[in-house]
Amino acid sequence: MITLDSVIEDLQAELGSNTQHDYEHLLTLMVRGLEDLHYDVNGYMKRKEIEPDSMGTVQLPDDFVKEVKIGVVTAGGGLVFLGRNQNIFKGLDNCGNISSPQQNNLAYGIGTASSSSVNHYQNGEIIGAYYGVGGRSTAGEFRMNRAENRIELSSNLTSSVVVLDYIARPEQVNGKFHVHEFLREPLMRYAMWKSQRWFVGTQAAHQLEKSYVNAKNWARVRFGGMSQTELLDIIRRNFSQTPKF
């Protein structure tokens, strides 16, 4: 990994600038470029365990951009993912706190975990199950409430901790951005394009943009590159050596 600072220095050297008067401008552009590349090229998924509050909601992390998966941990240590349900409702009470909705018979659908277990358990034994019910995650469901910056969970959640896999904003370590070596060139092209596009005419601006997109594509290819061993491993996954006598 290299620092974003060193990429700016490279660009300053390329431009022939030996003072710092463009530094702040280039830094602002490169942070924007870093976000663009992070989402399109080398963005990594972040995983966080979060405990829902008493009302079954989870506040989104500060660096949250987009959810990938939301799940709970099973007894075996694996993850079971929750189903998305945009009909989950969490209202606010008079004080502005999240309140549980008052459930009525219509809203209480058939085929929920509780109803099925009661109806199919008699005299100490399981006597069957509804046919054709379900088909979704039984671990629980969630709704993304972006307006309130939270995840709302269904009341039948089977775990006290939710695991959130999400795409995060690029982060700083000790106040500095660290970027992959492959991103050096696209970042420089991005800053060039963004800083010059209003001053160089349409044709040249288009070329600068093209130069950035090319560099970005090359970076994507580099990141996606596989070693020969990895390729062989994939090819041979379903084969085993013939026994030799």
Next chain:
Amino acid sequence: MATRTKRYYGNQLQELLYPSATTDAKFDIQTAMAAVGQATASYVKINILQNKAFTRTVSGNWVAEYEGEVKWDEDRLRYFSDLPVSVISLPKDQGVYLVHYAGKPEEAFIPTSIGFLSSRRNNMSQRLEGKTGYVLVEDRLVYLQEMNTDCKLLMYLIPNHSDLDEDDYFPIDDSAITDIMKMAVELYQLQKGIPQDLQNDNISQ
């Protein structure tokens, strides 16, 4: 004593305009020095920045080195450094060419604009990657973060002539002297109507 002083260039201009002028001439040495200073400022602003508009680099013998120190302003609760001389007004405040701690030339301070902290409040570039940021306010540098007041600063400035003494070093690149003299002559073209004062009799002609 530095050889390239304001007086040195003033004398050159006087020689150019009035080779036989005496010390009591109307176009005296003070006027000549002012003319050279103003012409230099114009030259840097117009010619250098136009030629290198892309990089905005001001190079050559235009920059003078000064020492400075960091102080704490009790009233305004901020760290600052006084500039030893005022600087030419240039785009992006390039009159302050480069500043760093004396022992750390590799970590140059980052110039920012007034209002930087508020305009970049929600931007991740606000921390300047841990570098030292400053704003040029009048004749002082105001720092954006806590500073070490024990360390000496080195400042590379493009000085404004009016703040320099006659015998202070006044940087002008050799290759530009002819052009600057020409500009100074044009600036004081009207003065050419003044007859040469050939007699040193304390009467200006």
